[in-house]
Amino acid sequence: xxxxxxxxxxxxxxxxxxxxxxxxxxxxxxxxxxxxxxxxxxxxxxxxxxxxxxxxxxxxxxxxxxxxxxxxxxxxxxxxxxxxxxxxxxxxxxxxxxxxxxxxxxxxxxxxxxxxxxxxxxxxxxxxxxxxxxxxxxxxxxxxxxxxxxxxxxxxxxxxxxxxxxxxxxxxxxxxxxxxxxxxxxxxxxxxxxxxxxxxxxxxxxxxxxxxxxxxxxxxxxxxxxxxxxxxxxxxxxxxxxxxxxxxxxxxxxxxxxxxxxxxxxxxxxxxxxxxxxxxx
Numbered sequence: 001x002x003x004x005x006x007x008x009x010x011x012x013x014x015x016x017x018x019x020x021x022x023x024x025x026x027x028x029x030x031x032x033x034x035x036x037x038x039x040x041x042x043x044x045x046x047x048x049x050x051x052x053x054x055x056x057x058x059x060x061x062x063x064x065x066x067x068x069x070x071x072x073x074x075x076x077x078x079x080x081x082x083x084x085x086x087x088x089x090x091x092x093x094x095x096x097x098x099x100x101x102x103x104x105x106x107x108x109x110x111x112x113x114x115x116x117x118x119x120x121x122x123x124x125x126x127x128x129x130x131x132x133x134x135x136x137x138x139x140x141x142x143x144x145x146x147x148x149x150x151x152x153x154x155x156x157x158x159x160x161x162x163x164x165x166x167x168x169x170x171x172x173x174x175x176x177x178x179x180x181x182x183x184x185x186x187x188x189x190x191x192x193x194x195x196x197x198x199x200x201x202x203x204x205x206x207x208x209x210x211x212x213x214x215x216x217x218x219x220x221x222x223x224x225x226x227x228x229x230x231x232x233x234x235x236x237x238x239x240x241x242x243x244x245x246x247x248x249x250x251x252x253x254x255x256x257x258x259x260x261x262x263x264x265x266x267x268x269x270x271x272x273x274x275x276x277x278x279x280x281x
Contacts, residue, residue, distance in 0.1 A: 049261070050239035052232070052268040053177040055275035057099065058082040061091035061114060062106040062135060067158070071104065074162045076188060078169075079179040079236060081278035088112025092120050095127055102174070105152070107136040115150040122151040131172050135160075177236045192280055198231045199276035206269050213256065222251040232272070240268055 058075060062068050063086045075082045083098070085091050087109040095103070103121070105114040118132050134147045134155035147155045153172065156164050169176055184191040205224050212221035225248050232241035247257050247265065257265075 049264045050241070050243035051264075052237050052240040052272040053079070053175055053275060054271055055278035056080045056101045056174055056176065057278055059091060059094055059098075059100045059103045060084050061086075061088065061103065061109065061117065063087060063109045064106070067106070067135070071165070074165050076191070077162070077178055077181055078166070078176050079275070079279065080176060081281055083281075086110075088114060088117030088120075091117045095121050095130065096124075100130065102169075102172070103130060103132040104156075105132050105134055107134060107138060115146065115152075118150040118152055133168055133172075177238070179236050180234075183234055195235060195276045196280050198235065199273050199280065201231070202228070202269050202273045202276075206266060209265070210262075213262070216256075218251045218254060222248050225251070228269070235276070237272060240272065243268075 058080055060068065060071050060075075060082050062071065062084070068084050072082065072084065083094060083100075085094050088105075089112045091103065091105065091114075092112070094100075103118075105118055107114045109117075114134060114136075118134075121127050121130060121132065131153045132151065134143075134150075134152045135158060136143060136155055137158040143155060143157075147153075154168055156168060166176075179191065181191070184194060205228050208224040209221050209228075212218070212224065225244050229241045229244040229248065232238070232244065244265070247261060250257050
């Protein structure tokens with residue numbers, strides 16, 4: 001019982017806003033040492049906590065409507081936010097106006113081709129590290145050298161498949177959580193409506209979890225976590241859902257989750273909300 005009460009007190013200290021921590025606590029080395037000794041960075045098996053996938057924003061520069069439709073379909077399934085433009089001039093302008101994590105750039109476009117647009121984008125110091133991947137149906141010449149000379153990281157040959165896009169994302173170290181479109185009857189409008197609702201609910205559910213844990217009302221805290229877990233599974237955030245399940249299991253056993261676990265929950269709920277907001281654009 002004493003150990004449980006100590007965990008609750010530690011938890012309350014870490015959840016309180018910084019300005020509420022008095023100088024006496026801040027200077028109390030013993031209390032701070034206890035807090036950090038009880039901080040957990042993994043679950044009981046030593047495995048890292050499951051995390052929510054960060055939102056990815058992709059610019060697609062492609063003038064062919066068929067290719068636009070296919071790429072949009074694939075990126076939606078992968079849970080990736082995107083913007084479509086139809087030529088190199090629009091691509092250069094879009095990158096200046098908005099932050100992107102990746103550009104998919106067609107070679108042959110009206111007004112300005114992809115290679116020239118790539119050079120213009122990367123010439124700007126603020127965009128010099130932006131990954132650009134070429135999209136080409138070219139079958140002559142040294143395509144790889146052309147891409148490298150323009151500053152492109154990679155290229156995908158047309159016609160391409162979903163697996164080709166996934167392979168490039170993996171090589172560029174983008175971690176994606178595909179959307180289980182069957183959960184939405186493959187209806188993009190239903191998906192958008194649902195993720196908007198989930199994104200709007202996350203702050204209130206996070207607050208409810210915090211308040212109920214501080215009040216030691218484990219059943220209500222578990223109820224809020226259960227709802228969050230369901231939302232995560234619905235949009236394909238399975239690793240994070242597993243982590244939330246661990247918290248539920250602890251509450252079922254009347255065990256207060258460690259402070260680091262709760263901080264991990266809060267941080268990743270923010271990440272999830274940001275990703276869903278991006279997807280609704």
